[in-house]
Amino acid sequence: AAGVIQSPRHLIKEKRETATLKCYPIPRHDTVYWYQQGPGQDPQFLISFYEKMQSDKGSIPDRFSAQQFSDYHSELNMSSLELGDSALYFCASSLPVREARHEQFFGPGTRLTVL
Amino acid sequence: AQKITQTQPGMFVQEKEAVTLDCTYDTSDQSYGLFWYKQPSSGEMIFLIYQGSYDEQNATEGRYSLNFQKARKSANLVISASQLGDSAMYFCAMRELLNNAGNMLTFGGGTRLMVKP
Numbered sequence: 001a002a003g004v005i006q007s008p009r010h011l012i013k014e015k016r017e018t019a020t021l022k023c024y025p026i027p028r029h030d031t032v033y034w035y036q037q038g039p040g041q042d043p044q045f046l047i048s049f050y051e052k053m054q055s056d057k058g059s060i061p062d063r064f065s066a067q068q069f070s071d072y073h074s075e076l077n078m079s080s081l082e083l084g085d086s087a088l089y090f091c092a093s094s095l096p097v098r099e100a101r102h103e104q105f106f107g108p109g110t111r112l113t114v115l
Numbered sequence: 116a117q118k119i120t121q122t123q124p125g126m127f128v129q130e131k132e133a134v135t136l137d138c139t140y141d142t143s144d145q146s147y148g149l150f151w152y153k154q155p156s157s158g159e160m161i162f163l164i165y166q167g168s169y170d171e172q173n174a175t176e177g178r179y180s181l182n183f184q185k186a187r188k189s190a191n192l193v194i195s196a197s198q199l200g201d202s203a204m205y206f207c208a209m210r211e212l213l214n215n216a217g218n219m220l221t222f223g224g225g226t227r228l229m230v231k232p
Contacts, residue, residue: 042225045221092220
């Protein structure tokens with residue numbers, strides 16, 4: 001079965017650089033979520049999109065922005081990178097909220113290292 | 116206050132034995148969902164099992180079952196017949212469905228399970 005695709009899987013950047021992470025949800029899933037998991041931490045919700053509109057916002061820094069495109073893929077743009085941004089970034093997708101179970105299925109994550 | 120609490124940072128279990136991973140939650144909503152995810156050392160987050168707050172039966176998925184005690188606000192994961200491949204970090208998560216809580220998951224701190232041969 002198709003899963004959530006994230007690219008790149010690994011990314012190394014210098015401080016103050018920018019990074020773009022991409023997420024391709026499972027077909028038919030119209031809701032995309034972004035989470036950040038620091039070393040030894042639990043995942044923290046950043047932002048989500050439903051039908052190409054931002055639906056919820058969590059602890060996302062102002063330096064980050066995201067959007068969902070017409071094909072439902074999403075991109076997380078990170079600027080002025082800091083050492084503390086080094087983390088595993090997950091994208092998850094789910095069926096429409098009206099579906100009863102709406103589990104979130106996670107992609108493999110993008111491991112960002114900021115040097 | 117923590118919404119999801121996993122009190123066991125790490126646990127050992129003997130291969131082929133059953134193990135229970137604890138999870139308690141805090142919400143004032145009546146409608147919510149509880150999830151368990153497995154995160155192996157490779158990093159991916161694997162969905163294991165889901166329990167809705169209105170589900171009358173405890174959820175089961177193969178060797179995984181969820182001991183849901185609503186009044187106590189606990190949703191413990193039971194893994195039967197542990198296998199070496201079960202060694203991983205396990206996260207309990209909650210999604211509150213009402214009161215504009217959004218659809219995001221709130222995670223507990225995780226329990227690292229180590230299966231001994």
